[in-house]
Amino acid sequence: xxxxxxxxxxxxxxxxxxxTLRCKPISGHxxxxxxxxxxxxxxxxxxxxxxxxxxxxxGMPEDRFSAKMPNASFSTLKIQPSEPRDSxxxxxxxxxxxxxxxxxxxxxxxxxT
Amino acid sequence: SQQGEEDPQALxxxxxxxxxxxxxxxxxINNLQWYRQNSGRGLVHLILIRSNEREKHSxxxxxxxxxxxxxxxxxxxxxxxADTASYFCATDERGAQxxxxxxxxxxxxxx
Numbered sequence: 001x002x003x004x005x006x007x008x009x010x011x012x013x014x015x016x017x018x019x020t021l022r023c024k025p026i027s028g029h030x031x032x033x034x035x036x037x038x039x040x041x042x043x044x045x046x047x048x049x050x051x052x053x054x055x056x057x058x059g060m061p062e063d064r065f066s067a068k069m070p071n072a073s074f075s076t077l078k079i080q081p082s083e084p085r086d087s088x089x090x091x092x093x094x095x096x097x098x099x100x101x102x103x104x105x106x107x108x109x110x111x112x113t
Numbered sequence: 114s115q116q117g118e119e120d121p122q123a124l125x126x127x128x129x130x131x132x133x134x135x136x137x138x139x140x141x142i143n144n145l146q147w148y149r150q151n152s153g154r155g156l157v158h159l160i161l162i163r164s165n166e167r168e169k170h171s172x173x174x175x176x177x178x179x180x181x182x183x184x185x186x187x188x189x190x191x192x193x194x195a196d197t198a199s200y201f202c203a204t205d206e207r208g209a210q211x212x213x214x215x216x217x218x219x220x221x222x223x224x
Contacts, residue, residue, distance in 0.1 A: 004155070031210060043156075043201070043214040056211055091155055098210045099143050104155030
């Protein structure tokens with residue numbers, strides 16, 4: 001089992017640029033989550049999917065953020081345009097069934113200058 | 114919004130001692146989970162305790178849950194240097210699938 005795979009591991013970009021983060025969940029898992037972690041705000045849930053359908057996106061900060069899950073094995077989180085305050089570690093996690101443990105990827109550290 | 118709050122924020126103990134971390138939450142839950150995060154890595158699930166359970170063990174880990182006080186504790190016995198990490202509790206806010214995490218306890222085990 002390869003676990004949840006995220007890419008890239010690190011991303012440095014300039015303000016105003018588009019950023020795309022990628023996630024491959026564990027095969028067979030039907031839930032996928034995007035979290036953001038900062039020192040100030042801790043771990044924040046941005047959005048989650050069930051069977052590729054977005055269920056709750058109330059944590060998405062603003063319209064600059066969008067997430068898609070075109071199929072069961074791939075999801076993207078896009079920020080356009082990026083701003084310095086978006087700098088954080090973004091985690092993807094997946095789970096099988098409701099109320100189940102989450103399996104996290106190792107995250108993407110995003111720095112927006 | 115923060116559902117769980119860990120206490121203390123930081124804990125430093127000697128190897129071999131026991132470490133206790135506490136978590137408080139605000140709403141009714143189906144279950145409470147504890148996770149560990151090593152520096153620069155993703156969170157790793159440790160243990161899940163359901164709302165109708167009061168205590169659960171897994172190796173050197175012991176978790177208790179008091180739904181009347183809306184609190185949980187994680188005990189790590191006979192700590193090792195490898196236990197150095199941040200520990201988070203997470204709850205399914207009002208029974209929804211979304212997990213809400215606390216701010217975590219940073220645990221340091223001194224050799």
